[in-house]
Amino acid sequence: MKLFILGCYSATPRAFTHPTSQLLEIKNHFFLIDCGEGTQVQLRKHKLKFSRINHIFISHLHGDHFFGLPGLISTFRLLGREKELHVYGPKGIKESITLLLKLGDSWTNYPLVFHELSSNTAEVILENDKVSVTTIPLDHRIYTNGFLFREKPNERTLNIAATTKYGIDKSQFNNIKKGKDIILESGKKIPNERLTFDPTPPKSYAFCSDTAYNEKLVPQISGVDVLYHEATFLESEAHLCKKTKHSTAQQAAQIAKKAKAGQLILGHYSTRYKSIEYFKQEAEDIFKNVALADDGKCFEL
Amino acid sequence: MKLFILGCYSATPRAFTHPTSQLLEIKNHFFLIDCGEGTQVQLRKHKLKFSRINHIFISHLHGDHFFGLPGLISTFRLLGREKELHVYGPKGIKESITLLLKLGDSWTNYPLVFHELSSNTAEVILENDKVSVTTIPLDHRIYTNGFLFREKPNERTLNIAATTKYGIDKSQFNNIKKGKDIILESGKKIPNERLTFDPTPPKSYAFCSDTAYNEKLVPQISGVDVLYHEATFLESEAHLCKKTKHSTAQQAAQIAKKAKAGQLILGHYSTRYKSIEYFKQEAEDIFKNVALADDGKCFEL
Numbered sequence: 001m002k003l004f005i006l007g008c009y010s011a012t013p014r015a016f017t018h019p020t021s022q023l024l025e026i027k028n029h030f031f032l033i034d035c036g037e038g039t040q041v042q043l044r045k046h047k048l049k050f051s052r053i054n055h056i057f058i059s060h061l062h063g064d065h066f067f068g069l070p071g072l073i074s075t076f077r078l079l080g081r082e083k084e085l086h087v088y089g090p091k092g093i094k095e096s097i098t099l100l101l102k103l104g105d106s107w108t109n110y111p112l113v114f115h116e117l118s119s120n121t122a123e124v125i126l127e128n129d130k131v132s133v134t135t136i137p138l139d140h141r142i143y144t145n146g147f148l149f150r151e152k153p154n155e156r157t158l159n160i161a162a163t164t165k166y167g168i169d170k171s172q173f174n175n176i177k178k179g180k181d182i183i184l185e186s187g188k189k190i191p192n193e194r195l196t197f198d199p200t201p202p203k204s205y206a207f208c209s210d211t212a213y214n215e216k217l218v219p220q221i222s223g224v225d226v227l228y229h230e231a232t233f234l235e236s237e238a239h240l241c242k243k244t245k246h247s248t249a250q251q252a253a254q255i256a257k258k259a260k261a262g263q264l265i266l267g268h269y270s271t272r273y274k275s276i277e278y279f280k281q282e283a284e285d286i287f288k289n290v291a292l293a294d295d296g297k298c299f300e301l
Numbered sequence: 302m303k304l305f306i307l308g309c310y311s312a313t314p315r316a317f318t319h320p321t322s323q324l325l326e327i328k329n330h331f332f333l334i335d336c337g338e339g340t341q342v343q344l345r346k347h348k349l350k351f352s353r354i355n356h357i358f359i360s361h362l363h364g365d366h367f368f369g370l371p372g373l374i375s376t377f378r379l380l381g382r383e384k385e386l387h388v389y390g391p392k393g394i395k396e397s398i399t400l401l402l403k404l405g406d407s408w409t410n411y412p413l414v415f416h417e418l419s420s421n422t423a424e425v426i427l428e429n430d431k432v433s434v435t436t437i438p439l440d441h442r443i444y445t446n447g448f449l450f451r452e453k454p455n456e457r458t459l460n461i462a463a464t465t466k467y468g469i470d471k472s473q474f475n476n477i478k479k480g481k482d483i484i485l486e487s488g489k490k491i492p493n494e495r496l497t498f499d500p501t502p503p504k505s506y507a508f509c510s511d512t513a514y515n516e517k518l519v520p521q522i523s524g525v526d527v528l529y530h531e532a533t534f535l536e537s538e539a540h541l542c543k544k545t546k547h548s549t550a551q552q553a554a555q556i557a558k559k560a561k562a563g564q565l566i567l568g569h570y571s572t573r574y575k576s577i578e579y580f581k582q583e584a585e586d587i588f589k590n591v592a593l594a595d596d597g598k599c600f601e602l
Contacts, residue, residue, distance in 0.1 A: 012376040037372040061404040075313040103362040
């Protein structure tokens, strides 16, 4: 699992800071999470292939998470895309994108499938044999969802030495990886655990932005491997959180601690601060394993 | 009159090329012409003050001329703007921007005034004692206007030596600059031409993008000082013009020649070409005074 940060600053795009967008590589899926203005330029700058993106998840319809989407959708058309593109986001996303395409008489020549979200409880919005994606209802000024990405349990790993020892044919390997026992020609049964190693534990990633501090989300993300939680402010500006429905770095760390997350990644920094290191320092008072998102940074999870 | 090119490449924004947007400084007005994605970042990069922009002119609703507008309008709000902002553009621009602001519950806290255009003949859309702005109906795949910006005639310039010689009081200077004759206390009449020099001739600028080659626009821009005319293609790709309703560099030069323009600025280049110098070479076969727009370039007109 790899997380590429295309942008992680709040409010407006600036010369050297970009609004929210992330590319999550998970089990050979490339999920784009949020799409602030300029996301397509960030994809190009970092030489990330547009064509690998088939699913886009939009947390909420504030411009800094969303205004890059019409352009990206249009660019997919110019690049000759033919594959389906799935867009998950709050109700209204379809109407607005459709209106912009209509005004430009620029309909896509690929199937553009909207999955509009309006539930206030968590729901599975994508599931296949590799991954599941579940919404995380957040507490912001407008309807907002985070997203919980979970790998499905991995297959057991083949113990090649053991299969050779027992003279097992390759045609059996898929069955073995799925956990099945093997009966040799002699009639002898070889239990699966002699032929395999335990699989790598499946990973999970929770994206929680934008949101006020809200303990209600803790049970859903309990035990998550990596939590990205917004930290717009430092404690010195904590008084701004109530009105803006954002969080401080310490509040993000509280959520990570309560959820027993493996790692906390901070982002969505207000650009009022001179250094983002302050966010890390504040969060580390509460929670140990803190990393700072930054534009262009790639996390191997 | 100054023209700052924020972006002048066609189609999608890329790492180092930007879609159409220009800032025209004319008689102390700062007119933004078109607003492709990333325009607000270009304004920041080149340290151009957002607050000086009170009028935005949108030629048409293709993304590369328009998708930066929702973000710019939102940023004006975040910057605490209080002044009116006037947006001129094709019918539908109000509905789309309003819908995006509504979905984000992000209404502007300054008056946002839309002037929707739907006429197929030229119309004066802004006029005051300094400038006039007239639409130039263009020939593109969707409803598109260019814009003709004209300075109003300048005041006559005071001949200070002459006013001193006749002992004329400063209180008369405004009248003199407006062209009035002066009657001295002695009763002697001093004709205005003895007290003033001829004014600088008023300048004009025509923005014509996007458009197919269309001689119909020639009469309207006849004698224009500076013509910006799109040149998406070179002659080698002239066959693409019909379907896309774009022009070649030579066609742009033909229009400049027929209109007896003072200078031709080319732009809206397709990014398929290795160098934009080719556009200049082709146009110069037809018309002498050709300049190339490029992102970040400023023309003193």
